[in-house]
Amino acid sequence: MSRDVIIVGGGVIGCSIAWRLAQAGLRVTIFERGRVGCEASRAAAGMLTPQGGATGPGAFFDLCLRSRAMYRRFADELSEASGVDVEYKDEGTLFVVLRGEDEADKIKWAQWQIEAGLPIEDVSNDLYRIEPAVTKSATRAIFLPEEHQVENRRLMDALEVAMTQAGVELKQGADVTALTTDHGNVSGVESNGERFACGLVIVAAGAWSSPLLKALGLNIEVIPALGQMIAVRSAKSPISRVLHASDVYIVPRSDGRILIGATVEYAGFQKVIKVGATRHLLNSAVELVPSLDGAEIVETWSGLRPDTVDHLPIIGQSGARNLWLATGHFRNGILLAPLTANLIAESIINRRTSNELRPFGVERFSLLTND
Ligand code: FAD
Numbered sequence: 001m002s003r004d005v006i007i008v009g010g011g012v013i014g015c016s017i018a019w020r021l022a023q024a025g026l027r028v029t030i031f032e033r034g035r036v037g038c039e040a041s042r043a044a045a046g047m048l049t050p051q052g053g054a055t056g057p058g059a060f061f062d063l064c065l066r067s068r069a070m071y072r073r074f075a076d077e078l079s080e081a082s083g084v085d086v087e088y089k090d091e092g093t094l095f096v097v098l099r100g101e102d103e104a105d106k107i108k109w110a111q112w113q114i115e116a117g118l119p120i121e122d123v124s125n126d127l128y129r130i131e132p133a134v135t136k137s138a139t140r141a142i143f144l145p146e147e148h149q150v151e152n153r154r155l156m157d158a159l160e161v162a163m164t165q166a167g168v169e170l171k172q173g174a175d176v177t178a179l180t181t182d183h184g185n186v187s188g189v190e191s192n193g194e195r196f197a198c199g200l201v202i203v204a205a206g207a208w209s210s211p212l213l214k215a216l217g218l219n220i221e222v223i224p225a226l227g228q229m230i231a232v233r234s235a236k237s238p239i240s241r242v243l244h245a246s247d248v249y250i251v252p253r254s255d256g257r258i259l260i261g262a263t264v265e266y267a268g269f270q271k272v273i274k275v276g277a278t279r280h281l282l283n284s285a286v287e288l289v290p291s292l293d294g295a296e297i298v299e300t301w302s303g304l305r306p307d308t309v310d311h312l313p314i315i316g317q318s319g320a321r322n323l324w325l326a327t328g329h330f331r332n333g334i335l336l337a338p339l340t341a342n343l344i345a346e347s348i349i350n351r352r353t354s355n356e357l358r359p360f361g362v363e364r365f366s367l368l369t370n371d
Pocket residue numbers: 008009010011012013014031032033034035036037038039040041042043044045046047048174175176177204205206207208209226227228229261262302303304305306326327328329330331332333334335336
């Protein structure tokens with residue numbers, strides 16, 4: 001079979017790109033060594049919160065806002081194509097400051113967003129009408145009406161159906177051990193002892209992207225950032241939207257689960273659930289919503305976010321001919337999937353890298369090492 005594009009990695013980034021490229025008529029194969037979404041993409045909390053995590057304006061913030069603005073349509077299109085409801089929920093997100101915590105940082109954070117004209121509201125006087133179960137020791141509450149959530153496990157189910165229906169060939173259990181080259185140009189991949197040729201390879205292998213690139217002499221670091229999560233269930237969900245406090249977030253799902261997350265640790269490639277992290281997350285969640293004390297723990301898991309030295313994604317051409325990269329989305333890969341997919345697909349089809357991608361190119365790494 002002749003292929004235009006091989007994508008290494010069937011996470012949210014690889015699958016979204018594959019879907020868009022197949023819709024544009026390209027013959028695409030995904031090589032996924034586990035099953036679709038089995039790593040960070042199913043481990044995530046599915047929050048779509050650029051404002052929540054932002055410390056100031058810039059190209060990355062703009063990228064996140066643009067992708068957020070596309071999400072409702074992306075979710076609808078995906079649900080329609082696949083028949084899987086991806087549970088895009090638009091109740092907004094609430095940030096709560098607790099007594100004893102320093103409010104100064106939160107006020108500064110809210111202030112630049114107000115000055116930038118972003119949707120953000122101080123709802124401190126209205127908190128217990130909006131979310132009655134929040135602790136009475138809250139001193140301030142800030143509402144982000146455009147920061148929503150999606151059920152990322154269902155999103156991955158939907159992507160699998162939609163992309164295969166669009167013609168993507170999906171190889172699961174297919175570990176790519178090397179990228180192959182022909183006269184210095186990337187020409188395909190090697191998997192399970194076989195070689196597969198194509199016109200172009202996209203590495204979207206999440207936290208595992210670096211070894212394939214280093215073997216070609218591309219010194220690009222993608223670093224695993226461990227996140228641990230807990231899901232609990234109570235008779236009736238005490239909250240109706242995503243809540244954040246200084247070191248925990250709580251995400252209510254339609255099926256009654258309430259996700260509590262997440263740690264960020266740099267501990268290599270081990271996916272573990274530690275007693276200390278679990279205890280810390282549970283304590284922080286109960287401090288924020290005291291009635292969670294009676295909830296039942298139904299699941300714990302961890303995942304490895306693909307991070308980079310400057311915490312920005314790497315999206316675009318790689319420096320090696322016929323090799324593209326879409327990795328390093330760190331804490332925002334679910335959020336950034338629709339825009340990443342569109343920009344990569346447009347760049348490949350038009351044979352010209354979109355200007356919007358320039359700040360996320362590999363060129364910046366040589367700049368960093370010269371600093
Ligand atoms: P992955 O989902 O890790 O996919 C990479 C895939 O490549 C894997 O399936 C892997 O098996 C495969 N692979 C790797 N090497 C090879 C190889 N050699 N051959 C074949 N296949 C290979 N983001 C948000 O936007 N919102 C959130 O609320 C959020 N919460 C998070 C909470 C946690 C606990 C974690 C861990 C992450 C969270 N994220 C969140 C981040 C988000 O999950 C990631 O940014 C995103 O999933 C990255 O997608 P990816 O496709 O690049 O990587």
